[in-house]
Amino acid sequence: MSRYFYYPIIVCMLINTIIYVPKVLMEARFTGAITAMLIAIPLGTLLAFIFAKAMNRFPGKGLPEILKAHTPSWIRIPILLFLGFMWFSAGSIVLVSYALITKRFINPDLQMSVLLVCFILVGCWSATRSSESILNVMEILIVLSSPLVMFISYKAFTSESFDWDAILVFTDYAFKTPSLMTLAAATYLFTGYVCLAVFHRFFQESKPIRYFWVIPIIGFLVCFTTFFIPIGLHGTQAVEKYVYVWVSTADSLNMKYGFIERVLFVFLMLYIMLCLLFIALTWHIATELIRSVSTKESLLVKWLIVACIGMITYIYGSTFNEKQLTHLAEQWLILRLFAELGLVGLIIYISRRKKHAS
Secondary structure, three states: OHHHHHHHHHHHHHHOOOOOHHHHHHHOOOOOHHHHHHHHHHHHHHHHHHHHHHHOOOOOOOHHHHHHHHOOHHHHHHHHHHHHHHHHHHHHHHHHHHHHHHHHHOOOOOOHHHHHHHHHHHHHHHHOOOHHHHHHHHHHHHHHHHHHHHHHHHHHHOOOOOOHHHHHHHHHHOOOOOOHHHHHHHHHHHHHHHHHHHHHHHOOOOOOOOOOOHHHHHHHHHHHHHHHHHHHHHOOOHHHHOOOHHHHHHHOOEOOOOOOOEHHHHHHHHHHHHHHHHHHHHHHHHHHHHHOOOOOOOHHHHHHHHHHHHHHHHHHHHHOOHHHHHHHHHHHHHHHHHHHHHHHHHHHHHHHHHHHHO
């Protein structure tokens, strides 16, 4: 079962190019982005290790079951509702972002409301599937998408337009003090380990997760490619002018001998699959956390929760303009960092209390 711990982390790492993480890092490329990534790799790995180790003391139990057994209702219910809100917000941000990308790069004539409704319906249906189904689909899609991600990275690094001198420039800015926003964006790559709050129900035995050393290696590679490929292709100055910098980066690549000339088409088809997977994953976790507050566990409760999530997402996506959406997403990244630290601290406290009690 150890591999199921890594799948959500990999999905969060892959999905970061679609949301506003690259934009935040590019804006801070001269003012601490590299330092933020150097801090985020050990910090994210450490948080994942501590969280997994603490959860390991509760075999077969998710966060709702742990809180129900060790905290009073007036603490448990607000925490679960807040974490549910954070997870459905994560999926909603990606959903609205990809709807904007679809409208801008695939079909500008298509109405935004139509795109939102289509993505929301798929997300709502996927979120109501069982946790086991989500994990199985995640495994299949990661196996299918990983070669394409590596192929796009290879095309970028071997492109004639790739300028290594633009990357070497940043050795002069490697140790600038990062802002809180930059650090929050950089650590988002590792946040997938929090999915263990629900999926730990499948870990029936108290065994340590193996091959933990893989996380910092993959994290370093993802940080390096996410940050430096757009700089190498667009230059040190022009790179900050793009809202969706990785979409523009993919559009600057071509396959001279391929049956699809523009890498952009491969990139968009790949990420529509990953985005729908991420929406299903985050909304499923949000649904499970919120549903655990209620004493009823019927399918109707699930659909009521995802219906509310879908309506809020539609209002969010159709009310705010792109600049406002960017600002809200950036503030959410900061809130997520503190929520993540608080959750890890809470689980450590409960696990130690249990250890001393036994």
